[in-house]
Amino acid sequence: MSLVDQNDSKFDLIVSNPPYIPTEQIPLLDALLQYEPETALDGGEDGLKFYREIIRNAPILLKDDGAIVFEVGINQAEPVSAMLELNGYNVAVFKDYGKIDRVVLGKKY
Numbered sequence: 001m002s003l004v005d006q007n008d009s010k011f012d013l014i015v016s017n018p019p020y021i022p023t024e025q026i027p028l029l030d031a032l033l034q035y036e037p038e039t040a041l042d043g044g045e046d047g048l049k050f051y052r053e054i055i056r057n058a059p060i061l062l063k064d065d066g067a068i069v070f071e072v073g074i075n076q077a078e079p080v081s082a083m084l085e086l087n088g089y090n091v092a093v094f095k096d097y098g099k100i101d102r103v104v105l106g107k108k109y
Contacts, residue, residue: 010063017071018050019043047073051080055087055106068106077101 020043021029033041043049051070058068068089072080081091081104089106096102 010066011061012063012066014054014058014061014066014068016050016054016068018054020047020050020071020073020076022047043073047076048079048083051076051083055083058087062108064108066108070104070106071102072104074100077104080104081106 019039019041021041023042023045025047026038026041029041043051051072054068054070058066062068068084070080077093078101081093084091084104084106087106088108090109092105092107093101094103094105
């Protein structure tokens with residue numbers, strides 16, 4: 001039996017702005033973004049690679065009542081929300097100043 005509660009080594013919150021550009025769209029990006037290293041942009045084939053990884057590993061990192069906050073790309077709020085919901089999170093989506101769904105919050109229940 002451990003003297004330290006296992007939950008003490010976990011986090012209340014994960015905040016992430018992972019690479020979310022689909023690989024095939026990187027060459028089409030505005031020239032202003034070309035200074036970014038490709039690893040900062042490339043979210044895999046569908047742009048969702050890192051969301052899957054973070055959600056998959058969240059039970060190891062988060063307390064039982066923890067939360068995840070993601071920045072998402074255009075048209076990604078719905079699939080990221082669905083992934084969180086399938087993994088036991090209540091979800092809220094917030095828009096940016098351009099009225100684009102930009103932040104997805106998943107709270108464990």
